[in-house]
Amino acid sequence: MQTSSATASTSARQPAAGTGSALTLAGIAALLSSACCVLPLVFAIVGISGAWIGQLRVFKPWSVPLTVLAFGALAYAGWRLYRPAAAEEVCGLSDPAACRRVGGAARRWFWIVVLLTLVPLLVPLAAPLFY
Numbered sequence: 485m486q487t488s489s490a491t492a493s494t495s496a497r498q499p500a501a502g503t504g505s506a507l508t509l510a511g512i513a514a515l516l517s518s519a520c521c522v523l524p525l526v527f528a529i530v531g532i533s534g535a536w537i538g539q540l541r542v543f544k545p546w547s548v549p550l551t552v553l554a555f556g557a558l559a560y561a562g563w564r565l566y567r568p569a570a571a572e573e574v575c576g577l578s579d580p581a582a583c584r585r586v587g588g589a590a591r592r593w594f595w596i597v598v599l600l601t602l603v604p605l606l607v608p609l610a611a612p613l614f615y
Contacts, residue, residue, distance in 0.1 A: 510557035517550030
């Protein structure tokens with residue numbers, strides 16, 4: 485009984501399943517959606533150049549669907565982290581110590597990924613202000 489109780493309480497503290505993959509998907513989709521505009525600028529700042537950078541414009545038609553995918557993945561991850569738990573998920577009937585808790589680290593990573601996702605998505609909107 486001790487082992488199952490300890491396992492239940494440690495598994496209850498883990499972040500919701502699927503949150504990490506949704507955050508990864510959001511980050512990758514945000515980078516790809518801004519590949520036509522932001523990546524050439526980043527490469528130029530770092531010192532990487534070449535004629536192949538002009539070929540990144542092929543990502544332009546995919547910008548809107550990838551942006552929608554990034555925001556959808558962020559919404560799913562946020563819903564998994566901040567949704568109210570169902571009554572049977574909150575506490576086990578036999579073990580009140582096994583309440584569902586999402587760690588603060590998972591929520592901090594969520595907000596870090598939100599910021600890192602918004603930066604490349606908002607740069608193309610702000611770029612015309614500097615020309």
